[in-house]
Amino acid sequence: MVKPAKASASHAAPAARAYHHGNLRQALLEAALVLAQQRGPEGVSVREAARQLGVSPGAPFRHFPNRRALMTAMAEEASARLQIEVRKAIRPRDKTPLARLRALGRGYLQWARAHEAHFRIVSARDQIDLAGSPGLQASMQAVRALTEQTLHEAQAVGEVSLAHDAAALALLSRATVYGLARMQLDGHLPQWGVKPGGEAAATEATLALLVKLMAAGASGAPAA
Amino acid sequence: MVKPAKASASHAAPAARAYHHGNLRQALLEAALVLAQQRGPEGVSVREAARQLGVSPGAPFRHFPNRRALMTAMAEEASARLQIEVRKAIRPRDKTPLARLRALGRGYLQWARAHEAHFRIVSARDQIDLAGSPGLQASMQAVRALTEQTLHEAQAVGEVSLAHDAAALALLSRATVYGLARMQLDGHLPQWGVKPGGEAAATEATLALLVKLMAAGASGAPAA
DNA sequence: ACCTGAACACCGTTCAAGT
């Protein structure tokens, strides 16, 4: 986007173009994101990003030790934003724990739809270095903790039966939402009877079904 | 695996090595699978496979129009095998529809664990050409049909409430099992409280929980 | 019919040298 015009003559002093970019790290992240949007995570080329920014092929390696580090930095940003959006998806009107759980899941699904490239990067485990990124792990843990806590509250309040294992409930919620998000982005939903354009409605109805099933076996809920 | 010894002298007639492989297509699929096992689907290189088989870099392209076609052929084989295993996972002792649904899901999870490389290829949507492979679509549809039919039976028999949308039930089952399989292979389970080595037990317990939740709201089941 | 081998247009990454 900030591609500078090439110097026209080879003998003149190259005064027109700043010697270094000043902000190459951030510019690389932005260019890489555009490439990911156009060609998917695999299609991100650090050479191509450098070319678009008018720097030499080696320049990016002053800012990222390797391609994987670039991808991981993108995933960190994505996952931080996802965490924020998921939190914001829970509105004050969602008064019961299960209503919050559903809102949380819906926020996740909506974010995956709205930020497909970023979502793909976060879940492209062979392109990023999850183990080497405390930030990435932290924002994933935050979503997990929110899920588990909400389920604990649902059990405490009698919305979900205490007979069910809390860890299994959390894992079930996460697996379902993650599976739905992937099926959505990978184009598997049409095969499951979802009409084109109906992805959002279908995934959210499925999420709602899970929440309803979780509530069904409960005993001491204050209201039905 | 069938790597022929290099001709020792350069002046002698190359009679020792057959001019062509005779079975290059199949050999490529096998070599590519080994590469996928070692480095993941992204690590599959057709040049490297050719090298290992002692053929020239261009040779594979007589058998596959491009790399994606090779990957798709691998996915076809994988998905045909997955379908068979899932069917075999349903034992005669699984008398009720929900018992069969659970067995089916367990078969899927076990296969994903036992054939990680193949499973990754089937679900690597940007490496394969799902739309251009009727075979791949067919075996995926077969698993889907089995899931949906089993759920219909569960509703007919009163094991699952007719109040729930059949399509949503099927999608919920699939999303859960797919999500669990991915989390398992991508190493996300430790973060969700699963101890190393406990992946099989945790995913299967989660599947069992889903089945239990589905049964909970039913009314007219013959037996509890 | 099947394969070779050279070529083309790409990669990621390193590193001396420049500013």
Place this chain on the structure above:
DNA sequence: ACCTGAACACCGTTCAAGT
């Protein structure tokens, strides 16, 4: 401190030519 530009060891793919 930051970047260049050449180099290295790779890719996927094509295509004339060989057997």
